[in-house]
Amino acid sequence: MSLQRYFFILLFILLPLKLYAGAIVVDLDKRNIAIESDFKGDKIAVYGIQRLNGKIVIEFVGPTENISVLQKKRHFGMWVNENESKFDGMPFLYHILYSSGQRGDEVLEYYYKLFQKKPLFEADELYRKQALYLSEYMYENELYNITPGVEYLSDFFFKATITIPAEVREGDYRINFYLLEESRIADKISIPLNISKIGLAALLEKFAEKYSLIYGITSVLIAITLGWFASWLFNKR
């Protein structure tokens, strides 16, 4: 028996039963990512099988954000931000993984279908330039990406590695698996992934967000106490 078959059988034993209903069956090696003070990114290993013909596309998508892109213009020797273009409801993170055997146009067509925004041909030139800069910015910061990251170990058995960039923010993410057959979605499953901060940093952030008034007053009291302590120490010596 080949190694791949062993893997196939092992996968069936390990996979949770509830995922067996559809044509796609997957499992991840972790469902939570913790951001600690020394977080430098992470990786999630994905294994799966499909019961129908077609190719898998994985979409890793993060919390929505309202993003603005401003243009810098020189006035009186200074560079002022102006001409704001708003890109509301954009995902903070958007990674697409497809298989190397897949047709590029099929993936791209699918990608645009998922990622419907204001059509660029309808926009003015500045908006197009700002949209282009935003996509470059997101790509350079590894927040948006499209890679042939799905590897087929047999006709129906695939694996992939999802990369979590260091710049990731905490929030609720989803890993969506689409089985594409001639640009048609034959099946889809979605798995939630929680990314959250832990430790003292997380505690402080939650405190500052949920109880901002108490947080502000506490900070003032800490500052006064430290100031008083410094003065006491100085006068004591």
Next chain:
Amino acid sequence: MEIYLPIAEVSVNVFTILFIGLLSGVLAGIFGVGGGFLSTPLLIFMGIAPQYAVTSSATQAIASSFSGYSNYKRRDLVDTKLGNLLIFGGFIGAFAGIKFFVALQKTGNINLIINIFYIIFLGVIGSIMFIESLSSILKKKKDSNTLNLNKFLTKLPWLVDFPKSKITLSIYPPLLISVFSGILVAIMGIGGGFILVPAMIYIFGMPTTTAIGTSLYQIIFITALTTILQAVKGHNLDLMLSVLLIIGSSVGAQIGVRFASKLSAEKLRIFLAVLLLTLLLTLLYRTMSAPEVLYEVIFQ
């Protein structure tokens, strides 16, 4: 040693922040000011977003002002009556300043406005201090150029006696100056001592020590209010950053006090003037030079 600042969402070197705190503390110890005027631009140079740099410097100013205030209070050198009037004006200024700050944050130009405020502030204070201290070193004469404006101020309406400072003046000038210093606290993260102390000495005609003590008393309240408002309205307060700055500046202040006793007043002033002008040139260069990219991405 790197530490992640949870609100500013950036990793920084602990020792660099402590050093910035120490440096501003040394200045606080030498000149009796908060030191925020130095820590804010230095934190921005380090890559901390201006809104967090400003707010954390304001919180640091609470600690240094309180430390100084307790010393002056013990020696009965605080004019609480005038101080309360300045607090009232400062509160109006701080409220207005925060509103202005939050509005600017939305336009994406907060960084530029803070830089412009600093360029004007450092330019004016730095040049005056440099010229004044250089001429007094060269001429070897005492600096007794008090602007005797007190007589003019007694001619304005709503006169009030301030027995502790032995002065009588209209409430309008202190109110106006304190509103202005309140705005500066909210936008620049400085305590405002640089504006209040000279104004109290040269314009109101107060004794120097009472002016410093009263200024410190007022700064505690204004910086405290700014800290709370920034925490609630702007969500810009990074306590971890503030605590590191406070620890650094508390140690620095002690070094500063000892250092001050070994240098002449003129030399101290010229040293500070050179420092302010160096900061000014760096900020000017950064504001005027062409950016690497002509676009900026802002996550709302």
